[in-house]
Amino acid sequence: MTKSVDAPEVLEEIGLRGVELLTNPLYNKGTAFTAEERDELGLWGLLPPHVDNIDGQIDRAYQAFEMEPSDLEKYIFLRNLQDHNEVLFYRLLMEHIPEMMPIIYTPVVGEACQKFSHIFRQRRGIFVSYPDRRRIPEILDNVPRSKVQVIVVTDGERILGLGDQGTDGMGIPIGKLSLYSLCGGIDPATTLPIILDVGTDNEERLEDPLYIGWRNRRIRDERYDQFVEEFVENVIAKFPGILLQWEDFANRNARRLLERYRDRLCTFNDDIQGTAAVAVAAIMSALKVSSVQEIDQNYVIFGAGSAGIGIAELLETSLIHQGLSQVQAREKIWLVDRYGLLHKATPDLQAVQSPYARDLASLNFGDGGDIGLLEVVRGARAGVLIGCSGQGNAFRREVVEAMAANCERPIIFPLSNPNACCEGEPAQILAWSGGRALVATGSPFGPVSLDSGISTIEIGQCNNCYVFPGVGLGVIASGARRVTDAMFMKAAIALSELSPALSRPGASLLPALSDIRAVSAKIAFSVGMEAVRAGLADPSIDSEEALQARLEKTMWYPRYKRFKYRSG
Ligand code: NAD
Numbered sequence: 117m118t119k120s121v122d123a124p125e126v127l128e129e130i131g132l133r134g135v136e137l138l139t140n141p142l143y144n145k146g147t148a149f150t151a152e153e154r155d156e157l158g159l160w161g162l163l164p165p166h167v168d169n170i171d172g173q174i175d176r177a178y179q180a181f182e183m184e185p186s187d188l189e190k191y192i193f194l195r196n197l198q199d200h201n202e203v204l205f206y207r208l209l210m211e212h213i214p215e216m217m218p219i220i221y222t223p224v225v226g227e228a229c230q231k232f233s234h235i236f237r238q239r240r241g242i243f244v245s246y247p248d249r250r251r252i253p254e255i256l257d258n259v260p261r262s263k264v265q266v267i268v269v270t271d272g273e274r275i276l277g278l279g280d281q282g283t284d285g286m287g288i289p290i291g292k293l294s295l296y297s298l299c300g301g302i303d304p305a306t307t308l309p310i311i312l313d314v315g316t317d318n319e320e321r322l323e324d325p326l327y328i329g330w331r332n333r334r335i336r337d338e339r340y341d342q343f344v345e346e347f348v349e350n351v352i353a354k355f356p357g358i359l360l361q362w363e364d365f366a367n368r369n370a371r372r373l374l375e376r377y378r379d380r381l382c383t384f385n386d387d388i389q390g391t392a393a394v395a396v397a398a399i400m401s402a403l404k405v406s407s408v409q410e411i412d413q414n415y416v417i418f419g420a421g422s423a424g425i426g427i428a429e430l431l432e433t434s435l436i437h438q439g440l441s442q443v444q445a446r447e448k449i450w451l452v453d454r455y456g457l458l459h460k461a462t463p464d465l466q467a468v469q470s471p472y473a474r475d476l477a478s479l480n481f482g483d484g485g486d487i488g489l490l491e492v493v494r495g496a497r498a499g500v501l502i503g504c505s506g507q508g509n510a511f512r513r514e515v516v517e518a519m520a521a522n523c524e525r526p527i528i529f530p531l532s533n534p535n536a537c538c539e540g541e542p543a544q545i546l547a548w549s550g551g552r553a554l555v556a557t558g559s560p561f562g563p564v565s566l567d568s569g570i571s572t573i574e575i576g577q578c579n580n581c582y583v584f585p586g587v588g589l590g591v592i593a594s595g596a597r598r599v600t601d602a603m604f605m606k607a608a609i610a611l612s613e614l615s616p617a618l619s620r621p622g623a624s625l626l627p628a629l630s631d632i633r634a635v636s637a638k639i640a641f642s643v644g645m646e647a648v649r650a651g652l653a654d655p656s657i658d659s660e661e662a663l664q665a666r667l668e669k670t671m672w673y674p675r676y677k678r679f680k681y682r683s684g
Pocket of ligand 1: 424454533578
């Protein structure tokens, strides 16, 4: 294991001593409190006599992590560590990002949410429950943080691909905020996970005697909107300048809430905008690898929900930047949902889908009825195929072969999570395309061997953690007043430039997770400069150097401080 070297210690005066200090995860250092600190802070006898440094603690914690028999128990172990000693938690994660990220976030966080009420140990974040709606100001006053910079909020209705988990969805804001600190260097002391508990329609939860949420069916009518409104109003009043991320809301609410609030505070929806930025970045990188211009390609998106529409919109923006008109850009983007190609008469067509709905009469393929994926891939002469439908193995052999017949390097991204919902196995996509496809996935997949093991293709993971922590860091450091679509476009461009596949054949389209902090810093810079350009940044940031200095100051690194007691 690589040993870490701590920077010179920073001295901080704190008003905590004894057990109160040891039970505060932001300050607790456990066995790393020195003899001098044990004197000063009343810790003698409360800790074993040996004084550790953080490297010894990391070794011990990693051994304990390895001894946990299942992924869920590893998750419980890490969450427990987070609730006791945040610096050690993040340092351990930083040394084992590829191994531990799938534990604290997808896919294991999904299982943790499904069992959240059963593995519940200790509170973290805040619970805003519908029956307590008149107490929202009091609830926010109870937040044990003096300064809050980022909130991630969910109502638990569409947790990953797992549907309604009610209050058990709290695992998601906790996990996302851990990634903000791990990947983007946001000080965990300034982050706040929130669950809006508006009930659940999950029968299993409603009948579970251990369920920790409000045992009631979901509030869905105007009472829901009123509740969210009261919540947002109070958040703005209590934490002016806050960055609020909406997470895992059902499709019907995700877009509405984003549109309603995006001009009232600094806010975004990661399922829509973050996903789009990562996917478009990977598309841009793949197009560069295949030496095809963005405007010369045709794009099929399979699954026209939150993620699919978000990707379509950002792609459209990108194509317009490349010189196409809006009409021309939309003509290149083909959306396929459960009834086949979206068209003007598709049943229940949503307002956000309609810009991409085709006029069937104007097509030179199809027979006027529903047009399936294979026919669209052929008819549109698609070179890029993105899956966000949740339909496992929907990219059948004929579909992949049709993509391979359309162009030299078909770009095929089955993005749906978890693995059972993934539209195609990378190994099969590569085999069916004669090894020519450029593949990235939503869930992690190992490398694929080609030509009897002569070459190896790394499969990049379109993980949203490549973008949202950097966007958050850029917004906070630049003091941006709003989060704009242009910031996500800049984030996508910055990420695409860091693709290892641009310099090494067979390499992943996305950077290594172990480089994530450097990736976030680069994205944050691009986002911050966009805030400056748009006149949304703190006016004191008047140059690239000023932004860079602010970024470096904002980026938190997990290291112990030296504590002195402050009485009174
Ligand atoms: P969503 O529910 O908003 O959208 C899913 C869409 O798929 C809906 O429009 C639905 O009608 C459509 N669909 C259902 N059955 C279909 C079928 N048989 N054929 C075609 N379309 C069908 O969900 P979402 O938030 O857009 O997420 C979709 C999937 O994408 C999930 O599995 C999610 O895990 C994944 N996702 C991946 C990433 C990533 O890789 N970074 C990010 C976000 C979402």
